[in-house]
Amino acid sequence: MKNPQLNKNGELQHLLTTEGLPVAIVRDILDKTATFLDVAEGREIKKVPLLHGKSVFNVFFENSTRTRTTFEIAAKRLSADVVNLNIGSSSTSKGETLLDTVDNLCAMHADMFVVRHAQSGAAHFIARHVAPDVHVINAGDGRHAHPTQALLDMFTIRHYKKEFHNLRVAIVGDVLHSRVARSQIHALTTLGVPEVRVIAPKTLLPTMVENLGVQVYHDMTQGLKDVDVVMMLRLQNERMQGALLPSAQEYFKHYGLTQERLALARQDAIVMHPGPMNRGVEIDSSVADGAHSVILPQVTFGIAVRMAVMSMLAGAKV
């Protein structure tokens, strides 16, 4: 089956998922991210003209402030024209189909779509239907994938840990509903992390998750032991309904990341979170704001990663 995110020369055509992404492309994105980080940090003028004259459409069918903003900043720093469309459910409620929306935006000569949608597979669907010179970046589709988040996480890990081949990484929380977790798992295994753990009660783990190449833990004490990286997942409030969990309190008691639990990890462990955090539900404030936390640097790196991805898709020489 043809990998829908690569063109016939094996170059990145769309970024839809970290699954099946060649390791060389992942490393290339991380290397370019480092270059763009300098643009943000080292220069007085934060803009480079790599996407000058190109139009980037942020098409968000699902609400998001943070991800949309970082994509917007990234595109603007590359000198692209940015159009933000928060379609929410309004367009569909007006009876317009997803394809009609996409066709309309294509008619406005978009060069790149950044898409978020509540349905798994929406980004693949849109990528199949756009003209061949249009690029699609998946900014989160249902429970499926959130590749730029995972890539910024990989950059963060590389930034603090330098290598991947000697790491033990734990992903904690609602893996079942998490597009972030799926993309992280694929990215970590692609980069050769030898031990990826997931820690959650059975109600928050998908069937046969171990087939993704992870070890399953239901207990924080065992799961966090000697890990180098702790990647927390956001627990949505609505998970308390539908009999997945009894209460936020009980969840925090058994799966919340506290100082005490973090002490089980390696001394130099880093703590990550894709945000927005639920303090006191999945993570204790003292950990979120503590010395091991790299949560805010993640946000900074997020802009550089998105710049790297956009410039690669546009075929720009960095």
Next chain:
Amino acid sequence: MNIHIKNGRLIDPKNRIDAQQDVFIAERRIVAIGKAPQGFVAEQVIDASGLVVMPGLVDVAARLREPGYEYKATLESEMTAAVAGGVTSLSCLPDTDPPLDEPGLVEMLKHRARSLNQARVFPIGALTYGLKGAELTEMIELTEAGCKAFSQADAPLTDTRVLMRAMQYAATFGYRVWLRPQDSFLAKDGVAHDGEVATRLGLPTIPVVAETIALATMLQLARATGAILHICRVSSAAGVEMVRAAKRDGLAVTCDVSMNHVHLTEMDIGFFDANCHLIPPLRGLRDREALRAGLLDGTIDAVCSDHSPVDDDAKQLPFAEAEAGATGLELLLPLVLKWAEQDKVPLLEALSRVTINPAQLLGQKMGHLSVGAHADICVFDPKTAWKVEPSALKSQGKNTPFNGYEMQGRVCYTLLDGQVVYQG
């Protein structure tokens, strides 16, 4: 019209015939096999040299979308598709709009189908009013109007007491109850098998236990009520095993499988191919192998197309939002032939699953080529290879997971009631 089908390889599973035999048709019926009756003068001779002559196919699950969903398909389009696929009899499900819960609707459908004079249509009536799972339909009236069995189609029947009453009532009059086993709570919002692929793709799932729990309920109620139960579209290895055990225990239960599940698995979803969004969901490789084994050993009585034409607008959506279903009438025969070839099943055996067996499920005296029977016949060329191209399909539904597949075996002639209704 007197028709002589000569030099063909006659395969008639019911009569255990697989031999070169001529067929003679007069006054709509088969009048002789092998030698022409005395004084027989053919008005039409069909040279079936190198071709297979078999009973017209009987498909126990084909949605014709009338009444109510004519934008998806019409009787005209789907009956044309049926005969192009060699299907001469089909039963259609009650999940139309309105559902087939009133005798008038059933009569209208039968009348419309008859006037088209293509395939025979055997409606399956709604088991409960509006398929809502609360009140029983007038099964006697519906039977008089032409219903051959009663079903909920894919609509849930969550109230077990209503199900029991419905089965008791049907059993009183010897009516057939056709049920697709799926626990609606466990299947809620699900669109894919609860397995590796759905985990990777992040799709909401329908676990196997949704099938087996409902199946256990149905089998026990069949035992308790004496209802004639037919299990529709079994999809899992565990489900097949339960039916096998029930049959071994002497329960008069029957079972069918869709051709999609005989050939495909969850892996075929690939990168969210909405053509593989089917009900029940495509399951794992082991499930598919178990379905094939069940089909071979007789646990599963029949293969159906589960023909469900969907309009493009409803399919051109992200996987979970896309409407479930695929076109199938024109692919049933080649897919049964493919199964036979892959699993080395003799044609005489394989073709019984689309002729005499499904005919018996409907309680109809068809699906065979005995002298005196209505001449419903399919003549196909087993050597013709062709590629599935949606635009070439006669069905108004163009979506199929078999898009682009190479098929072997193509219908040359379809005869209904002694008349050629399709010529390829």
